Amino acid sequence: MVRWEPGGTERLRMAALDLYVRQGFEQTTVAEIAAAAGLTERTFFRHFADKREVLFNGQEVLEAQFLAGVAEAPDGSSPLDLAAAALAGSAGFFSEDRRAWSRRRQTVIGANASLQERESLKMATLAGSLAAALRDRGIAEPAATLAGQTAVTVFSVSFATWVEDDETRTFPAIEHDVLAELTALTAATVQAPAAERPTV
Template sequence: MPRWEPDARHRLVTAALHLFSEQGYDGTTVTEIAQRAGLTKSTFFRHFPDKKDVLSAGQETLSRLMADGVAGAPEGATPIVAVAAGLESAAGAMTPFNRELGPRLHAVIATSAELQERDQLKQVGIAAAVTEALRARGVPDPVAALAAEVGMLAFKEAYTAWTAPDNQQELTELTRASLERLHGALAELG
């Protein structure tokens, strides 16, 4: 087996999700994941500290993409326009790999309270990165936090729609539409 595999991380994520779906999260070992991916257990641990981390493999990248998009929004952009730039940055980076594994990931997470809690923490972490990026633009704290949460809700809704089997729209279109709808709903609060 080669020492270095250029797609090892993707292979490990794919193998883990397939095994979690087939035999359950608790019934799957790191050794089985590595074997299914055609890699060694030590390769697994070079990429992930434990099997739970496979399910949040893209969190840091997603946080960075959203925060960078917010930071790169035009000067003077409203908080929601800056969040839209963050969503566009993240959505534009999603690949067919993300789309294919999305439903399987959600199904696996739904089977375990522990995994659901970890998924919620992942979303909180991403929202915190967006909030911080908005604060860096001078957006006051309550507005920054609210805009970030609305952005996360829009992304979550759009991602779910994007991974649906009958969907024909791009993720960027879906995030834009979801954010506009949620922004409108906020205005209705009065």
């Protein structure tokens, strides 16, 4: 019987990412990942369903932090306030010691269409979960869906900025700046005279 190795998940994640960066995601096999981590293929599949999940493992933790932010927001919060609360709840997931991993992970995803599709599905699922949480807080449609999508958009832009090579701001600081810019843009659009607004 194969022994459950302590720290096996992290060893497999690091070994897989090294191989994905060096030789490509499609070219890397589970056997190679397991061997590089000093483990067996059977042990790999105890930790991950397939080699894609090495890159997407932890999605449920991130979603839980978004939803906790919504749940903990004060009564009477507006849809945008709830979106901001969700973003604040998620920010702790992206500590500075995670940035190097995230940069390399994003390089791998950016080079593979199927991984990009998986990432898009992850974001769509998150937006749907947030919209449901907002509805549970009494936010009607379409405001709940718009706010959920807004939170995910701000998150996506913030994450892309955070993993840039020359970026040094913390993730919470970037989210704050991106949300402030979106809020200013929305306010400017709402205040523009009707004659200046584009027609559909």
